[in-house]
Amino acid sequence: MQTATTAYPARPITPAALKELRERDDAGRPAAPFTDTEGGAPLRCCLRRSEPGERIALVSYAPLRRWASRTGATPGAYDEQGPVFIHAEDCPGPDGGGLPFTNAHRTVRRYSADGRILGGRLVEGNEGGAGDEGDPAAFEAAITEAFDDPAVALVHVRAVEYGCFLYEVRRDQP
Numbered sequence: 001m002q003t004a005t006t007a008y009p010a011r012p013i014t015p016a017a018l019k020e021l022r023e024r025d026d027a028g029r030p031a032a033p034f035t036d037t038e039g040g041a042p043l044r045c046c047l048r049r050s051e052p053g054e055r056i057a058l059v060s061y062a063p064l065r066r067w068a069s070r071t072g073a074t075p076g077a078y079d080e081q082g083p084v085f086i087h088a089e090d091c092p093g094p095d096g097g098g099l100p101f102t103n104a105h106r107t108v109r110r111y112s113a114d115g116r117i118l119g120g121r122l123v124e125g126n127e128g129g130a131g132d133e134g135d136p137a138a139f140e141a142a143i144t145e146a147f148d149d150p151a152v153a154l155v156h157v158r159a160v161e162y163g164c165f166l167y168e169v170r171r172d173q174p
């Protein structure tokens, strides 16, 4: 289990947003929970992979829109939504503040305070790493580098092949 803390921790989907997504997702569809028989689904609520037998749901999530609704930004055409796995019922959230899902190549995408994409970087994960530990140091470096640019307010870590949102990292922590 990755437990190291970083200057810019990964942020799971918030409990308030999860509550809404479990009723109706960001595409307006009712959630369809199922029992995950295989396990291994990257859960954006707890920032770990599912275990076989857990009840999960695949829902459409609009991370930039939800972020912007709190900051007052207007991302316009940059708004997008995509599929994410979450637990089907209330869950405890992440165990520790380290960067998860670093065992594969990821895109670290940068956003400005007004919600526009400012570019990104491909980070090569350590696919030979055990579990999800991979190489968090490479991700920490990419995120620190992103925030070295004062115009960057928000970072998304995304899967390369599918483009799926994994988690966000904010310059301003709560």
Ligand SMILES: [Zn+2]
Pocket: 043, 045, 046, 047, 086, 087, 091, 092, 093
């Ligand atoms: Zn969860």
